[in-house]
Amino acid sequence: MTLGRRWKLVCYLLGAAVAGGIIGRLFPPFVLDDPFWRDFWSGPPVAGIFALGGAGIAYGAALLGARTSRTAAKRQEWWDRAEWALTLARSDKYVDRIIGLEALTALSSEATRTEYRLILAVTEAVSGEGVESRDPVGDVDTPPRVRDN
Numbered sequence: 001m002t003l004g005r006r007w008k009l010v011c012y013l014l015g016a017a018v019a020g021g022i023i024g025r026l027f028p029p030f031v032l033d034d035p036f037w038r039d040f041w042s043g044p045p046v047a048g049i050f051a052l053g054g055a056g057i058a059y060g061a062a063l064l065g066a067r068t069s070r071t072a073a074k075r076q077e078w079w080d081r082a083e084w085a086l087t088l089a090r091s092d093k094y095v096d097r098i099i100g101l102e103a104l105t106a107l108s109s110e111a112t113r114t115e116y117r118l119i120l121a122v123t124e125a126v127s128g129e130g131v132e133s134r135d136p137v138g139d140v141d142t143p144p145r146v147r148d149n
Contacts, residue, residue, distance in 0.1 A: 082107050089126050
């Protein structure tokens with residue numbers, strides 16, 4: 001901080017203190033009424049505030065649980081499709097292998113890094129070639145980097 005900026009800050013703070021002192025003297029003092037606060041903290045107003053707070057916490061927990069369940073269901077559905085495609089890719093029939101490899105190529109865009117490696121290993125073992133994929137994005141792991149040719 002430069003010297004000029006410090007002086008500005010000191011002047012602002014002194015001005016705020018003087019203004020606060022003047023304004024504070026213009027109004028009567030604020031007195032807390034003890035019976036009012038005792039009734040407030042032990043009565044229905046605070047019970048309502050605590051009920052709203054509890055409802056907010058319950059809503060947050062339910063939202064987190066629903067999000068976790070939705071993500072798990074999405075990953076399970078992906079894995080069921082991948083399992084089907086992997087079974088086809090290992091088939092003895094040429095047409096089934098092509099369908100399985102194409103399905104794995106489509107599924108690789110939604111795969112996590114570990115799943116992507118699994119898909120690459122299977123496709124390389126079956127066909128001798130890698131999977132061409134758009135930039136895969138995973139929800140759980142970081143996405144893999146697609147190798148250049």
